[in-house]
Amino acid sequence: MIGETLLLTRTNFIAALIGILGGVLAGLFGVGGGLIMVPLLVGWLHLDQKTAHATSLAAVVPIAIAGTFGFAQSGNVDWLAATYLLCGSVLGAFFGARSLRTFPTKYLHTVFGILLVASGLRLLFRAEPHQVVDGFGGHLLLLAVGFFAGVLAGLLGIGGGVIVVPALIIAAGIDSITARGTSLAVAVGASVVGGLTHFQQRNVQTDSALVMGLAGVPATFLGVYLSHEVVSSQVTFLFAILLIALGVQQGRKIFLYT
Numbered sequence: 001m002i003g004e005t006l007l008l009t010r011t012n013f014i015a016a017l018i019g020i021l022g023g024v025l026a027g028l029f030g031v032g033g034g035l036i037m038v039p040l041l042v043g044w045l046h047l048d049q050k051t052a053h054a055t056s057l058a059a060v061v062p063i064a065i066a067g068t069f070g071f072a073q074s075g076n077v078d079w080l081a082a083t084y085l086l087c088g089s090v091l092g093a094f095f096g097a098r099s100l101r102t103f104p105t106k107y108l109h110t111v112f113g114i115l116l117v118a119s120g121l122r123l124l125f126r127a128e129p130h131q132v133v134d135g136f137g138g139h140l141l142l143l144a145v146g147f148f149a150g151v152l153a154g155l156l157g158i159g160g161g162v163i164v165v166p167a168l169i170i171a172a173g174i175d176s177i178t179a180r181g182t183s184l185a186v187a188v189g190a191s192v193v194g195g196l197t198h199f200q201q202r203n204v205q206t207d208s209a210l211v212m213g214l215a216g217v218p219a220t221f222l223g224v225y226l227s228h229e230v231v232s233s234q235v236t237f238l239f240a241i242l243l244i245a246l247g248v249q250q251g252r253k254i255f256l257y258t
Contacts (some may be wrong), residue, residue, distance in 0.1 A: 014044050015208040016215035023216030024111070027067050030180025031059040032159015032187045033216060035116060039246045047205060049101055049108055053157030054203035058195040059212035060159050064187035066217040070224030071181025078178055081168060082185040084139050084258060085146035089160060092150025092191040100155055112156050116247030119162040120240040139166035141171055146186060154194035159187030180227060200257020 020039045022033025034056040041052035048073050071077050100108075145167040149160030161183040168179035 012211050014213040019212030019215035020219040023063050023219030024223040026063050027220040028227050030165050030183040031161030034064050034158030038157050054080045054198035055205045055209045056157035058204045058209035062193040062213040063216040063220050064184050065204035066220040067184035070221050076178045076181035077185050078182045082182045085186040086189040088143040089145025089190040090193050092147040093154040093194035096151040096154025113247045116243045120243030138245040153190040169250045210220030
């Protein structure tokens with residue numbers, strides 16, 4: 001009995017720590033936090049890959065809500081762009097979450113690892129706002145980006161910010177900090193739909209998701225504050241290196257299935 005209690009306490013402590021790390025990164029970079037939470041759920045809590053993705057997405061819900069509120073307070077959410085992105089991401093998240101059960105674990109490692117490395121490399125090369133397409137074409141682009149981000153959210157347990165943020169900066173001409181706030185607003189819809197779908201399919205470790213989500217909320221506000229006050233190129237560089245390292249670690253696991 002005592003051993004079970006200690007194990008539960010240890011599990012909750014680790015889950016809370018993962019949620020805090022995910023929350024800070026969510027507020028700082030406008031991502032859902034799943035980029036860091038998924039590999040840590042696998043490495044620290046020893047969840048299987050699919051359960052880690054589903055549990056992460058469920059935990060992203062309160063984190064994304066807190067981040068959206070934090071950025072909205074300073075007017076750094078483009079609600080029009082978020083609306084178009086949300087329309088696509090909600091459908092994509094449902095599709096991605098439904099696909100997780102039948103998606104081969106080997107390829108899940110591969111896709112997630114590539115995404116981590118690609119995200120890290122993107123952060124190493126900072127993009128400046130540039131309007132590539134506007135009007136009806138711009139709206140279609142946002143719908144397409146939203147759908148793809150939603151698929152990634154439902155399938156990989158992330159908020160989709162690694163797709164949404166650069167798309168808003170490069171294609172929609174939105175400044176970096178507004179792109180981050182808008183990305184978290186989109187992550188709310190994608191994580192709710194994807195999380196509920198995973199919950200219905202019993203893919204989520206509910207206790208860990210709840211602890212991570214609650215611990216991540218205050219950490220997200222801290223991340224939002226840092227994003228406005230003390231974000232530097234050094235922080236971005238370190239985060240990029242972390243993503244690349246985690247991506248390489250994911251890649252090594254591919255060989256376990258060959």
